[in-house]
Amino acid sequence: MSQTTTHAAAHGVADPEKRPITQASLNDDVMKLISLPGKWWWVAFIFDLIVLAVALAAVRNLIVHGWGVSGFMRPVMWAVDITNFVFWVGIAHCGTLVSAVLFLFRSHFRRAVYRIAEAMTVFGVLTAAMFPAIHTGRPWFDYWLFPYPNQRQLWTNVRSPLEWDVFAVNTYLTVSSIFFLVGLIPDVAAVRDRAKHPLMKLIYTLLSFGWTGANFQWKHFYGAYLFFAALATPLVFSVHSVVSWDFAMSQTPGWHSTLFAPYFVAGAIFSGVAMVINLLIPIRKIFKLEHIVTLDHMEKLAKLVLLTSTMVGYSYLTEFFMAWYGPNKAERDLFWFRATGHYWWAFWTMFSCNVIFPLVLWFKPVRRNMGIMFFLCILVNVGMWFERFVIIVTSLTRSFNPATWFYYKMSITEVALIVGSFAWFFMFFLVFVRVLPAFSIAEIKETLPMPRRRDHA
Amino acid sequence: MMNLITKLLTPAPQKFHGVMGIFYYVDDAAEAVTQLRKAGHKDLQVFSPVPHHEIEHALEQGPSLVRWVTFGGGLLGATGGFALCWYSIQSWPMVIGGKELFSIPPFTVIGYESMILLAGLANLLGMLALARLPQLKATAPYDPRFQEDKIGIWVPCGPDANARVEQMLKGQGAEEVQVHG
Numbered sequence: 001m002s003q004t005t006t007h008a009a010a011h012g013v014a015d016p017e018k019r020p021i022t023q024a025s026l027n028d029d030v031m032k033l034i035s036l037p038g039k040w041w042w043v044a045f046i047f048d049l050i051v052l053a054v055a056l057a058a059v060r061n062l063i064v065h066g067w068g069v070s071g072f073m074r075p076v077m078w079a080v081d082i083t084n085f086v087f088w089v090g091i092a093h094c095g096t097l098v099s100a101v102l103f104l105f106r107s108h109f110r111r112a113v114y115r116i117a118e119a120m121t122v123f124g125v126l127t128a129a130m131f132p133a134i135h136t137g138r139p140w141f142d143y144w145l146f147p148y149p150n151q152r153q154l155w156t157n158v159r160s161p162l163e164w165d166v167f168a169v170n171t172y173l174t175v176s177s178i179f180f181l182v183g184l185i186p187d188v189a190a191v192r193d194r195a196k197h198p199l200m201k202l203i204y205t206l207l208s209f210g211w212t213g214a215n216f217q218w219k220h221f222y223g224a225y226l227f228f229a230a231l232a233t234p235l236v237f238s239v240h241s242v243v244s245w246d247f248a249m250s251q252t253p254g255w256h257s258t259l260f261a262p263y264f265v266a267g268a269i270f271s272g273v274a275m276v277i278n279l280l281i282p283i284r285k286i287f288k289l290e291h292i293v294t295l296d297h298m299e300k301l302a303k304l305v306l307l308t309s310t311m312v313g314y315s316y317l318t319e320f321f322m323a324w325y326g327p328n329k330a331e332r333d334l335f336w337f338r339a340t341g342h343y344w345w346a347f348w349t350m351f352s353c354n355v356i357f358p359l360v361l362w363f364k365p366v367r368r369n370m371g372i373m374f375f376l377c378i379l380v381n382v383g384m385w386f387e388r389f390v391i392i393v394t395s396l397t398r399s400f401n402p403a404t405w406f407y408y409k410m411s412i413t414e415v416a417l418i419v420g421s422f423a424w425f426f427m428f429f430l431v432f433v434r435v436l437p438a439f440s441i442a443e444i445k446e447t448l449p450m451p452r453r454r455d456h457a
Numbered sequence: 458m459m460n461l462i463t464k465l466l467t468p469a470p471q472k473f474h475g476v477m478g479i480f481y482y483v484d485d486a487a488e489a490v491t492q493l494r495k496a497g498h499k500d501l502q503v504f505s506p507v508p509h510h511e512i513e514h515a516l517e518q519g520p521s522l523v524r525w526v527t528f529g530g531g532l533l534g535a536t537g538g539f540a541l542c543w544y545s546i547q548s549w550p551m552v553i554g555g556k557e558l559f560s561i562p563p564f565t566v567i568g569y570e571s572m573i574l575l576a577g578l579a580n581l582l583g584m585l586a587l588a589r590l591p592q593l594k595a596t597a598p599y600d601p602r603f604q605e606d607k608i609g610i611w612v613p614c615g616p617d618a619n620a621r622v623e624q625m626l627k628g629q630g631a632e633e634v635q636v637h638g
Binding site: 022023024027153156158159163164167171175179185186189190193194202205209210211212213214215222224228231232234235445450451452453 | 459462463465466481482483484485502503504505506507508509512513516518520521522523524527531538541542545546548549551553560563564566567569570571573574576577578580581583584585587588589590591592593595596597599601603604605606630
C-alpha cells in the first residue's frame, strides 16, 4: 500500500494539524489503520479476550447457579445488569446523534468522526442487549420476549414498557447496523481495490456489494442515506425515551416522572459523546491523523459534552425541586436518601463527574487540551454509570413500605459483568479498527476542495 | 482454498463496446457530459470517488425513487405494528385494573417502532434494487482509480462512433481515453 503521499506530507509540514490532504492521500491515511496490525494491537486484543473469558465464567455461574450468586435480593432485583443495559444503550446513542442528527443539520464536522461513533453505536447496542437477555435468568427462553404465534395463543403484553423495550432496542439494533453497513459500502470498495490477500478481497467484495461509484449508485445511495438519517433521528430519541419509561411508568419513588424521557436522552448523548472523545483521542494520536480529526473537531465534540452536561445537571436539580415542591412524601424522602443515605458516595460521584467537573469545559484551552479531555471524559462515563446505578438501586432499596427496605451490596460476579461488558465492547471495536475503514473516506473527500481546471489555470 | 477464492474473484473477461474517458478535473468532466449528451449520447455512466453536483446536473438526474419504497415500508410497519397489538390483545385479553384493552398510547409505541423498522428495511432493499446492488456483472469497464481521485465517463457506442467520441473526450480535457470493442 502506497504511503508516499502521506509521508511526504508528514515530512513537509511540522504541525500535524496542517498536513495537506488530497483525495489520494486520504485513501492512504485511512487505510494505514487497516494495514498495520501492530504488536500493541495484539497485546490489547489478547488482554481483552482474557478479561472477557473471566466475565463469561461469571455469566456461566449466573446461569448454572442462578442470580443468587450475585448481590441481588428482593426488592433490588434490578441492579448492575440493568444499570449496564441503560449505560450501554446510552453510549450507543451518540453514534446516531453524530451520524444522523448532525447529517440532517448539515453539520460538516461530523464527517471526520461519524464512522467511529456509528461503530460505537452498533457495538454499544450489542453490549446493552446482552444484559436483559442474561437478566431473564433463563436465557434459553428469551425468545418468549418476541410475539410469535403459538398453540396456546399466548401473546406478549404489548401494554408493558418492558415489551416496548423489546421493540425499541431491536429496531435500534437493526436500523443502526444497516445505517453503519450502508455507509461503509463506498469506503469498503476503496479498500477492496487495494486488498492483496484473496480472503480479505473476498470479504471486502461481499461487503462492498460490487460498488463501482457509478452515478446511478451514488444517486440512490444518497437518496437512501437521507432517509436512514431521517428515520434514525426520531428513533434515537424514541429508544432512550422508551428505556426511561421502563422506570417512569412504574409508581416507584424517584422513577415516576415525566422528566425521565428528555433527561435520559440528554444523559445518553452526554455519555456517548464522552466515549467518542475517549476513542478518538488515542486513535488520532497513534495513527497520526491529527490533520483528519483536527482540534476543531474535538472542540466541537467537547461543546456537545458541555451542552448535555448542563441539561443533565438541570434535570438533577429539577428532580430535587419537584420532590421538595410536590405533595409526595415518599418521593421527598427518597431524594433526601439519595443525597445523604447509604449510597451518598454514589450520588456525589455522579453529581461531581456529570455536573461539576465538566464545568471546566467553559474554558477553551481545556477543550483543546487532549490530555485533560481524555481524563475528563473518563470521569463523565464513570459519572454516567453511577447515574443509572443511583436511579435504579436507591429507588428499589427504599420503596413505599419500610419493611421491604434493603441494603444492596455488589458481589464479585457483578463486578465481572461490568468489566466484561467493556471487554465485549472493545473486542468488537479493536477488530473494527483493524479491518474496516474507521473514517469515512468518501464523506471526508467531499469536504476537500475538488480539482477544477479553471481554479488551476 | 485460496486458489478457489482467487478464481471466484476473477470473473470471465467481458466484452464492452464504447469509450472510457478518465478525467481529473471536475469541471472538465461535467462539461464533457454536457457535450456528449448534446451529441446524442444519453446513456452515459459516470464513475467517481464522491458524487459531484455539477455532473449530476449535467446528467439531468432526478431524485431517487427510493423514497416511495421507504414510505411503503413505513406504512406497512405502522399498520402491522398496530394490527399486532390489536390482534394479540384480543386473542389473549389481559385485563389490568379494569382498564381498556384497546389502549392507543401503548400501541403507538409498538406501531411507531415497527414503522421505523420496516421503513429502514424497505429503504435498504429499495436502495439495493434501484442501484442494482449487489452488482454481479460489470456494466462498464472499471478502474480502481475511480475510488481514489479520478472521474470516469463511459460512453457506450458502436465502432463507427469510437473515433469521434475519443476526440470529444480528449478535447474536453480527458487525461486518458480507452477505446473498447
